[in-house]
Amino acid sequence: MTDLNPVRNPLLAWRMIEGEVVVISPEDSSVHELNETASFIWNALNGERTSAEIAALLSKEYDVVPEEALAHTQELIVSLQEKKLLLVTQEVGSGEHV
């Protein structure tokens, strides 16, 4: 499994409302609502943490096994990247750029 280094799209609008993140895409104005764990991951995206580091935080916060937390984190990151809500600037370890 590669380690992703994601950062939020700086042009999007988002807000944490009642514990859940709402994101508006700058591409097509679509509105996205993240559930509690996805919101936790979103809030952990500070532009410096890798997906593995975020998964470790998720594992600790929600008491899930690290492998499951990493799979969940990376799945979400890929999904948000496809929607252009995240920019994945590099892959640490593989030496490739996404």
Next chain:
Amino acid sequence: MSDTPVMDRLIARTVERQIPLNVHLDLTYRCNERCVHCYLDHEDYGELTTAEAKDILDQLAAAGTLFLTLSGGEIFLRKDFFELLAYARRLAFDLSLKTNALLIDTERAARLRQLGVRRIQISIYSADPAVHDAITKVRGSLARSIRAIHFLKSQGLQVKIACPLMKQNLMGYRSVQKLAEELDVPYILDLTITPKMDGDVGVLEMRSSGRDLLPVLQDPLFHPSANGSPEGTKSARPTGSSVSSGVEVELYHDIPCSAGHNSCYISPYGDVYPCVQMPMPTGNLRHQKFEEVWYGSSAMRQVRAIRESQLPLCASCSIRKYCERCPGLAQMEGGDLLAPYERACELAELNARLAGVENPVSAFHQQQKAQADRSMLPVKVANPGLVQIVPITANQLGGQW
């Protein structure tokens, strides 16, 4: 707004929790146009400084505001406009602008794109320069606004034309529709002309009468969604209020609108109002924190307590469903947030008639008529045995007919 179920949930949650999801911030009342129907005083009485405006943006972000509309006056007259816009971008607001666009050139259009502005609403009154420029009192203003629309479109920005309709341009609405199609932008036709914020109602003279509006409201092109245009196309739902803040839904069960529930208005002087169309001062951000005003103001709570089903007269009105009563206009035009007001009743009767209701009369007008009828009953005078009929006309009663 796209993604309706998500938006509906968001609006329901924020209304329930009184989160100020949607804020309209006027950065200045200064303007480079002098529109004949404008409700603002364009003098500068001490606008928020850059630091004050940034502090307000910080507070709004912390309070949960997502949708931020920056307007005026003309926002591009603020020298710090792009600095404030960049600051708002860093706070991740969804940014909308309202402007006459006279000062937008290619460079500024590009900067708006770079700063992630999502929507820009531009006032166009007619496709005829003579009509448009006579309303704005600026020669060449139509050509400049249209040129700016091209600049903005070339940057991929979402542009919307807002066209308030009044006596001067009422019959030009089709030309605005055609212009919008040529420019490939959506548009909104707005029948709302409001009193000035200082209470001066002289500007209401600009309003078209019900008689003049009737042929317009009868025109299927004025209601294209009812004429078969699919929802979601540019021409669907082209009417509404260009003054309102942008989150337009019909979700507010038993409350008149979003004002004070999940939206509010902030003036260039830091005054907080439930809505730009409801100039009830609730606090000032030069002296108070936003959350103190939003949650603590008695005036804000008064607005939040309004329930459509409990309006003293309107709740029992038989043509209520055809009415677009606005509590702010009720306050400005009739002095009472809860009362009916003439314009709303006039338009409701027009809409009801167009929908096929026979001889529709609002509860307000029924009450006025009953009062007038009572006044015309025989009145006993001092000399017993003599009865004198004393007719009193509607004009003498001071009612609006």
